Amino acid sequence: MAEDAILGFLEKNEEIPDSGKFADEFGIDHDEIVNITKSLHAYELVLAQDIKKERWVLTDEGRLYATAGSPEVQVYSAIPPEGISPDELQKKVDPSVFKIGFSQAMKNKWVERGKQLVSRKVEHVDDVVKGLLSDIQAEKMVEQGEIDALKRRKLIILQTWKGYSIRKGPSYAPKRKKAATDLTREHLQSGAWKDLELKEYNFNAKGLPPEGGHLHPLLKVRKQLKDIFLQMGFEEMPTNNFAESSFWNFDALFQPQQHPARDSHDTFFLKDPSTTKCLPEDYVERVKCVHESGGYESRGYGYDWKREEANKNLLRTHTTAVSSRMLYALAQKPFAPKKYFSIDRVFRNEAVDRTHLAEFHQIEGLICDRGLTLGDLIGVLHDFFSRLGMTKLRFKPAYNPYTEPSMEIFSYHEGFKKWVEIGNSGMFRPEMLLPMGLPDDVRVVAWGLSLERPTMILYGIDNIRDLFGHKVDLGLMKKNPICRIGLE
Numbered sequence: 335m336a337e338d339a340i341l342g343f344l345e346k347n348e349e350i351p352d353s354g355k356f357a358d359e360f361g362i363d364h365d366e367i368v369n370i371t372k373s374l375h376a377y378e379l380v381l382a383q384d385i386k387k388e389r390w391v392l393t394d395e396g397r398l399y400a401t402a403g404s405p406e407v408q409v410y411s412a413i414p415p416e417g418i419s420p421d422e423l424q425k426k427v428d429p430s431v432f433k434i435g436f437s438q439a440m441k442n443k444w445v446e447r448g449k450q451l452v453s454r455k456v457e458h459v460d461d462v463v464k465g466l467l468s469d470i471q472a473e474k475m476v477e478q479g480e481i482d483a484l485k486r487r488k489l490i491i492l493q494t495w496k497g498y499s500i501r502k503g504p505s506y507a508p509k510r511k512k513a514a515t516d517l518t519r520e521h522l523q524s525g526a527w528k529d530l531e532l533k534e535y536n537f538n539a540k541g542l543p544p545e546g547g548h549l550h551p552l553l554k555v556r557k558q559l560k561d562i563f564l565q566m567g568f569e570e571m572p573t574n575n576f577a578e579s580s581f582w583n584f585d586a587l588f589q590p591q592q593h594p595a596r597d598s599h600d601t602f603f604l605k606d607p608s609t610t611k612c613l614p615e616d617y618v619e620r621v622k623c624v625h626e627s628g629g630y631e632s633r634g635y636g637y638d639w640k641r642e643e644a645n646k647n648l649l650r651t652h653t654t655a656v657s658s659r660m661l662y663a664l665a666q667k668p669f670a671p672k673k674y675f676s677i678d679r680v681f682r683n684e685a686v687d688r689t690h691l692a693e694f695h696q697i698e699g700l701i702c703d704r705g706l707t708l709g710d711l712i713g714v715l716h717d718f719f720s721r722l723g724m725t726k727l728r729f730k731p732a733y734n735p736y737t738e739p740s741m742e743i744f745s746y747h748e749g750f751k752k753w754v755e756i757g758n759s760g761m762f763r764p765e766m767l768l769p770m771g772l773p774d775d776v777r778v779v780a781w782g783l784s785l786e787r788p789t790m791i792l793y794g795i796d797n798i799r800d801l802f803g804h805k806v807d808l809g810l811m812k813k814n815p816i817c818r819i820g821l822e
């Protein structure tokens with residue numbers, strides 16, 4: 335509308351001498367005229383020249399008096415012909431104008447103060463100030479002396495007004511063709527493409543920054559944990575076999591064959607191949623013996639151990655299966671102390687809910703050395719978890735078939751204001767280590783935790799399913815751009 339008005343006016347007239355007056359005449363907001371003029375000027379449809387004008391405008395206070403009357407007249411008018419006590423008068427006048435109004439009215443000698451009463455000194459007053467303010471509002475000429483007085487009373491201020499004088503430019507046309515940014519399907523269908531003016535490409539414009547990859551929260555926390563283990567001098571165990579035999583997953587860990595965890599309700603057994611063919615026979619024999627009748631100062635479980643049960647293949651239910659293989663391999667060589675860790679996927683046949691999934695990740699650490707004690711385990715757990723930001727730890731006696739003593743690990747969560755269980759730990763039993771062939775003064779302290787639990791705590795996620803598949807919130811991932819932290 336402003337554009338049509340300007341270009342249309344210049345079709346018949348030489349010049350718009352003052353954009354301000356033009357805006358008033360056509361009833362268009364001056365800011366709009368200014369914006370359109372700038373754009374028309376940039377495309378040389380018009381030539382615009384700056385004009386600056388200074389003019390007096392009313393302050394907020396000035397605008398108030400221009401309608402309600404000056405404070406001195408407000409005070410004068412509040413005084414009845416018979417006079418009034420100062421207290422009464424004060425009650426009748428707006429408190430924001432009373433003081434200035436009263437002193438101004440005294441100065442003008444319109445009112446006088448007797449012993450008890452304030453009374454009018456003149457019969458009639460003109461509101462000169464109000465009149466002057468209205469004149470300034472209407473941009474009428476006002477004498478310099480009056481201007482100075484109003485300025486001193488902060489009722490008016492000088493404002494610089496900026497506008498343009500506008501003439502036709504070299505590319506003037508009564509109507510501007512809008513340059514299209516895209517060639518659309520509509521342009522093609524309607525035939526408008528034929529005389530379409532396309533906006534030129536701006537090769538200097540900054541493009542959208544390209545998005546690099548981002549680490550999934552689980553990968554990010556896995557990386558942090560891996561770094562912690564490496565800083566503490568741990569070696570990573572090979573964890574690539576999700577499929578494992580019951581032997582390494584349970585039997586080698588002195589987990590009896592009737593244990594409920596070995597039920598198909600808790601464990602996924604493989605159909606094909608359903609059994610393993612390759613186990614170290616003499617070690618299997620020692621494991622069978624320790625389950626059935628003990629040895630190494632143990633009484634064993636006293637049941638009939640079945641090879642078929644140990645042969646059954648399954649999806650590993652914990653990464654302690656990896657640890658049992660590693661410790662057995664270690665026992666086959668002259669003894670050297672070791673610190674091992676693993677972080678990988680495990681599987682449990684569990685009902686899925688907001689805190690359980692049928693597959694998740696386990697973090698496992700173990701230290702194998704002569705003469706280790708429970709104190710060593712507690713010490714290393716404090717070191718490990720404090721590197722994750724968990725400094726307040728508590729331990730609770732627990733039971734695992736393969737550790738004695740065993741401890742659940744709790745950490746105080748400042749946000750939840752409570753102790754939350756974060757892992758499980760213990761010292762591997764002699765019934766597990768001695769059949770492997772480890773020297774009898776070698777002790778192994780170990781602990782395990784899920785990767786999902788600390789990730790959920792760190793990212794404030796309360797449903798484990800939000801960490802998997804299409805449910806992962808991209809906003810969450812965008813917190814971890816790969817370029818900054820590096821892919822492992």
Ligand SMILES: N[C@@H](Cc1ccccc1)C(=O)O
Pocket residue numbers: 651652653654698734737758759760780781782783
């Ligand atoms: N394997 C145990 C964790 C653990 C590892 C090592 C020692 C003690 C406990 C679990 O699945 O919960």
